Amino acid sequence: MTTTTGPAELTLIQVSDTHLVPRGQLxxxxxxxxxxxxxxxxxxxxxxGPVAGILLxxxxxxxxxxxxxxxxxxxxxxxxxxxGAPVVYAMGNHDARAAFRAELLGADAGSPEDPxxxxxxxxxxxVVVLDSTTPGRHDGWLTDTQLSWLSDVLxxxxxxxxxxxxxxxxxxxxxxxxxxxxxVAAQRLAKVIENxxxxxxxxxxxxxxxxxxxxxxPVWICPALxxxxxxxxxxxxxxxxxxxxxxxxxxxxxxxxxxxxxxxDCGELYSRDGAEWLAYVRSVTPTTPPAA
Numbered sequence: 001m002t003t004t005t006g007p008a009e010l011t012l013i014q015v016s017d018t019h020l021v022p023r024g025q026l027x028x029x030x031x032x033x034x035x036x037x038x039x040x041x042x043x044x045x046x047x048x049g050p051v052a053g054i055l056l057x058x059x060x061x062x063x064x065x066x067x068x069x070x071x072x073x074x075x076x077x078x079x080x081x082x083x084g085a086p087v088v089y090a091m092g093n094h095d096a097r098a099a100f101r102a103e104l105l106g107a108d109a110g111s112p113e114d115p116x117x118x119x120x121x122x123x124x125x126x127v128v129v130l131d132s133t134t135p136g137r138h139d140g141w142l143t144d145t146q147l148s149w150l151s152d153v154l155x156x157x158x159x160x161x162x163x164x165x166x167x168x169x170x171x172x173x174x175x176x177x178x179x180x181x182x183x184v185a186a187q188r189l190a191k192v193i194e195n196x197x198x199x200x201x202x203x204x205x206x207x208x209x210x211x212x213x214x215x216x217x218p219v220w221i222c223p224a225l226x227x228x229x230x231x232x233x234x235x236x237x238x239x240x241x242x243x244x245x246x247x248x249x250x251x252x253x254x255x256x257x258x259x260x261x262x263x264x265d266c267g268e269l270y271s272r273d274g275a276e277w278l279a280y281v282r283s284v285t286p287t288t289p290p291a292a
Contacts, residue, residue, distance in 0.1 A: 006049055008250040010123055010160070013044050013085075014258075015246045016057040016167075016204025017224035019094065020068040027062055028240070028270065033226045034071055036244050039263060040225065041079045051085040053122040055249075057204045057222060058092025058133075058167030061099070069103035091116045091131045092167040092205060093138045093181075115146060119153060125251070126158035126197075132168040132183055134290045140168025140183035140205070144292040147192050157197040160251065164193065169203040169221045171212040175229060176274070177238060177281040178206045184289045190215040200256045202249065209245065209260040220258040222247045238277040240270045 019033050027033050044051065054076065061068035080087045089104045091097065097116060101107040105116070115131035130150060132140035154162065170186035173179040183189070183203075193201075194215035201219040207229040210221035223245035230239035244263040249256060 006250075008049060008252050010052045010125060010251040011049055012053045012055055012122070012163075012249040013051055013246065014055040014057055014202055014222045014249055015040055015225055016222040017059040017092065017207060017226055018056070018072065019059055019062040019224075019226035020072050021062045022065050022067040023071065027226055031227055031242065033062070034075070036225050036263060037072070037075050040246050041075050043261070045079060045082060051083045052125070053086050053088060053120070053127065054080055054083075055088045055090070055127070055165060055202065057090045057165055057202060059094040059204065059224075059226075060089065060092065060104070061095055062226075063094060064096025064099050066099045066103050069099060073104065086120065086122060088118075088120050088122075088127055088129060088165065090118075090129045090165045090167055091133050093133050093140075095133065097131075097133075097135070115143070117146060117149060121158070124159035126153075126160075126162040128153055128162055128164050130164065130166045132166045137286065137290070139181045139285055139289075140166070140170075141185075141290045142166075142183070142189060143290070147188060150189075151192050154193065154196040154198065161197040161199040163249070163256070164198050164201045166201060166203055168205050169210065169212075169219065170201060170214050171203075171210070171219055171221070173206060173210075175206070175208070175231065175238075176278045178208075178229065180278075180281050180285050181205070186214060193217060200249070200258070202258075207240075209247075211258070218256070218258075220247065220249070222258075223260050223262070225263075233271075233274070236274045238272045238274045 118129040168183040170183040207224040
């Protein structure tokens with residue numbers, strides 16, 4: 001990294017939805033997500049200013065394969081060591097808890113019913129990771145037990161406040177399929193984080209950049225590394241685009257600011273009939289949330 005620094009007091013790199021696959025495979029038979037991850041790490045390594053942490057915010061593997069997690073570590077850990085920046089891993093709906101724990105956290109597999117909720121402290125900043133996944137489902141959900149745990153964690157403020165990481169956006173979505181697959185009953189989370197030291201909620205999952213608020217707290221949706229969902233597709237279509245991106249999260253003048261960093265746009269990845277795709281998503285999305 002160069003010695004030139006900007007106005008940020010603290011900088012984090014957020015990479016989401018890497019969808020890594022075993023060696024020799026491609027996502028949608030076209031996307032080399034491992035090469036994209038290497039591109040990100042090269043970009044970050046060549047950037048200016050220190051990095052306090054690297055946040056990997058879910059759907060790290062495309063289908064929860066152990067080899068995919070090992071490939072992720074082979075790229076991210078050298079970057080972490082070079083920057084002196086700890087890595088924060090979060091679960092997504094394409095991840096598998098047992099392999100995630102074993103390959104990324106160095107922990108026992110545990111029960112598939114036990115979420116991977118974690119707390120990290122980075123230079124006075126607390127990063128709380130909430131596992132919003134439910135095995136066998138693609139929408140997001142937080143149990144009463146998780147919310148109670150979060151309330152206990154937030155009872156004592158951190159010096160620089162808290163960033164909350166949850167893979168599923170706790171926001172409505174303008175994309176019909178994304179709206180079905182958001183964090184269900186986000187108002188339950190809002191009640192817990194309201195009037196706490198949570199400064200921003202960081203998510204992914206939607207495969208497009210986005211922003212909103214929950215309980216008056218900014219929510220940032222990181223663009224996906226693997227590919228993007230067209231946020232304004234032609235009438236009647238649901239489109240994927242062969243472009244990826246990541247985010248930088250900066251603390252500047254006492255405020256957290258999220259910035260999308262795009263990668264090269266290569267064109268259209270897929271184009272589907274919008275009504276047919278929405279019907280498919282409805283068919284695989286249960287109409288009731290998991291048990292609290």
